[in-house]
Amino acid sequence: IVLQALLKPRGRVNWKRAVELLDSMQELKIVPPTVLFNRVIAACAKARELEAASDVFYKMKAQNVAPDTVTYNSLISAAANTGRSNAALRLFEMCEEDTGADIITYTNTIRACARGNMSKKSIQLLQDAKEKNMPLDAFIYTATIDACAKARKYEDALNLLSDMKKNNVLPNEYTYSSAITACGNCGQWKKALELLDTMKESDMKVSTIAYNAVISALSKGAKQNIKSASDTTDPQNLWIKALELLNEMKSKRVWPDLYTYSGVLACCSSGGRFKEALDLIKMMQNGPPRVHPNKIAYTGAISACARSGEWSYALKLFVDMKADRIRSDVVTYNAVATAFSNGGKPDLAFELWKDMVGKGSGQFRAGAENLSPDIITLTTVIGSLDKDSEATGSKAKMDSVFADAVEMQIILPSDSMDTKWEIDLSGMSLPVARAACRFIVKQLDTADPQDLNLITGIGRHHENPKYSSTALREHVKEVLQSDFNPPLLSALAERAPGVVLVEKASIQNWQEKSGIVKE
Helix, strand or coil, X not given: CHXXXXXXXXXXXXXXXXXXXXXXXXXXXXXXXXXXXXXXHHHHHHCCCHHHHHHHHHHHHHCCCCCCHHHHHHHHHHHHHCCCHHHXXXXXXXXXXXXXXXXXXXXXXXHHHHHCCCHHHHXXXXXXXXXXXXXXXXXXXXXXXXXXXXXXXXXXXXXXXXXXXXXXXXXXXXXXXXXXXXXXXXXXXXXXXXXXXXXXXXXXXXXXXXXXXXXXXXXXXXXXHHHHCCCCCCCCCHHHHHHHXXXXXXXXXXXXXXXXXXXXXXXXXXXXXXXXXXXXXXXXXXXXXXXXXXXXXXXXXXXXXXXXXXXXXXHHHHHHHHHCCCCXXXXXXXXXXXXXXXXXXXXXXXXXXXXXXXXXXXXXXXXCCCCCCCHHHHHHHHHHHHHCCCCCXXXXXXXXHHHHHHHCCCCCCCCCCCCCCEEECCCCCHHHHHHHHHHHHHXXXXXXXCCEEEECCXXXXXXXHHHCCCEHXXXXXXXHHHCEECCCCCEEECCEEEEEEECHHHHHHHHHCCCXXXX
């Protein structure tokens, strides 16, 4: 009676206590019925405790209590909740051999496959259920569409949505949200908007979840637009549509949550709309606690300011973030560094770097975070200093930053080349390659110089308009001449057009004439 009371369907279940009571019954030689075992297993599944659920199952078998399909359904649900797709498939096979699977068995197994990125298996299971004339419902279709969304198979997701209608299964808001997410993950934001319109035309209640899925699709589409466009901001201005959806939600009393605002901020970030981003942050700060800005929201707003070069607003947001006791990550710091770079503040970018490597004044870090810069930080900070390379001390700061990066194994890792006379520069931005050349030459062995091979590849570089279409190998040759006194003469390796060769004689000549690296 106590165990049954503990496992009331609507009550809050303490799965550990339920397992303990089940063990007590065994000690008293009381054999619980299948339904009681099932409830304990279900409680473990809800708590994402697959091992505990499995233990109860084995105890059930040890007491010769026959499991039923509900037992297996709960076990598979536990596997799905913990992302154990292979365990779920094994349990599915056991269920088919033992008691026979029902529609819930198929649905839970498909849920597990979705977590394991097994969309083909999910579709196959749905097809099996259809062939066995099982009563198909929105739940099994939604689980399969969700699997397609996670695998970025939006066409399969849309085909399943059409298949639902053919089989007279009515999609619900979760079905549409999963289909919209599938479209969003593939950058198909137009399809996502079409699905939202279909929901409205069907007089279906559009929830916060569905709106968030569309806004997320817009944010991913905006991000992809930047990657494929030569401009630094989204040319399709998807931020406008995102703001329209946010206003539509409020007008229909569908209350936005933190995910809503973060998605709209991501669109504003891609569009470089810093004013709109600042308004959204203020709105969140003045709203209820559930929508107060978090790390993702603040970083999105800082990125919007960064794209516009509005470094002072970006810095204020960074300060607000710390005042709210929100820990930053390297993505946040990179956004601030980009704001300084685009805003023409290389000295601030340099100070930010020094704080990140633990060698600064602490004005940006304040001891709150324990993180290190990455290759994006390095590229941004050196790029910022390179824009102002003729200013006094800029080259020295570039050298200092690059030396820090090598020390931290961010670049030129010790195991990257067979010898120190063969260095791979391919993939570096032009400013970073410049800093690399200066660093490498400074480290050359004066006692036993050899031919220096700098691997650049033969492709062209399009990232920085300052260099237009300069190829990395030509840029490296220019740096070797302009940044060293006397100039280091170089040529393209005869048998390797993607390698800049500095011959031993040229290095010796440079070393003999004092070997100056221009500051």
